[in-house]
Amino acid sequence: MIYVDISAGVHSRAGLGRYTVDLARALLAAQPERFGLFYNRGKDGRFPSILPPSTPQRSVAWGYKPWRMAILLAQMGRLPFNRLVPDADLFHSTEHLLMPLRGVPTVLTVHDLIFKLFPAYHKKLNYWYLNLAMPLFCRRADAIIAVSQASKRDIVKCYGVDAAKIHVVYEAAAPHFQPPPPARIAHVRQTYDLPEQFLIHLSTIEPRKNLSRLLDALKALRRLFPKLKLVLAGGRGWLYDDFFAKIEADGLGEAVLPLGWVPDEDLPAVLAAADLAVQPSLYEGFGLPILEHMASGQAVAASRASSHPEAGGEAAAYFDPENVAEMTAVIRRLLTDQDEYRRRRQLGLEQAAQFSWQRAARETTAVYETLL
Secondary structure, three states, X not given: OEEEEOHHHHHOOOHHHHHHHHHHHHHHHHOHHHEEEEEEOOOOOOOOOOOOOOOOEEEEOOOHHHXXXXXXXXXXXOOOOHHHOOOOOEEEEOOOOOOOXXXXXXXXXXXXXXXXXXXXXXXXXXXXXXXXXXXXXXXXXXXXXXXXXXXXXXXXXXXXXXXXXXXXXXXXXXXXXXXXXXXXXXXXXXXXXXXXEEEEEEOOEOXXXXXXXXXXXXHHHOOOOOOEEEEEEXXXXXXXXXXXXXXXXOOOOOOEEEEEOOOOOOHHHHHHHOOEEEEOOOOOOOOHHHHHHHHOOOOEEEEOOOXXXXXXXXXXXXXXXXOHHHHHHHHHHHHHOHHHHHHHHHHHHHHHHOOOHHHHHHHHHHHHHHHO
8 A cells, every 4th residue: 555644735725735745635536445544643733524434544643843853863773663554555655754674665746955955044953953854755755756946956965965866846836826806806806805906925924925015016016006005915924023023014904914724715806806916925845825826816026036936937027036125016017017917817827727736646646556
């Protein structure tokens, strides 16, 4: 049996959680008899409702931090955890946590090396752990799946891993990201009291998302579009206090609306209701929100950093994430040039359609086959 570790989906609704659950769902849809699910429950873990509960499951009761430490110490001491998955033919870790197993091939998905490239943007304990663990996990894994060519290059450069061991498998927007009908958009406008004119940003709030520079761009844009506001869809991650302090210091308290987590059934309509989506991140492993915006029928202005051009293709309008003037100019152009906006919106629908979880499942299964 092939075990897929869905721990990230049990504990998180953010990017890693979405990847884990959507991949597992696609793998199970294609070959349900072949897969089992593994996860650490902790006290707050919840089995994802969109996964079939009848799927064979194995789990440990440990919480997130104790489980991470146990795995690192076991990897360092070469202590196998085979008794937790005694019938495993292969084990796939979908987050940055590789369980040690003896005689069982392992696959590790590496999403990004943000902690390595931007250490100031991580909590110190998390930075310490990943800096110690990831080189070891990458060496011990029999195969690595990278979610972009940019991430693959980073792994090779930072850890000297043989490029032949790393397979790029792209993510995709979940099936519910589709252009919503006007009535649905009108409904979410009322439900969330959305502004008349607004930019939308979808992601967890953390420093590498570059939202402080987006505030500078918003301040400049409001001189031309006084009613323009910024809506943030996503939870608070870490090290976000400076960002919220800047909102108040810049007098943008009325112009920025943090929605927090938006339920999946409402999210496509919230994205589509905006005048433009903006993804100004300094670094992304893949940049899934770009595809989620596009699949919902929204045009996207994005930084050209790291993997963003792989996700956005020719459909997104790009800017230098450290150049506020260029960011402002690109957003202004898309807010005023309706022909370009409509063209990029259509290109975005076509771009998003090129990615699917069915394809990701096929390509992931092909990686398994190389080891079995």
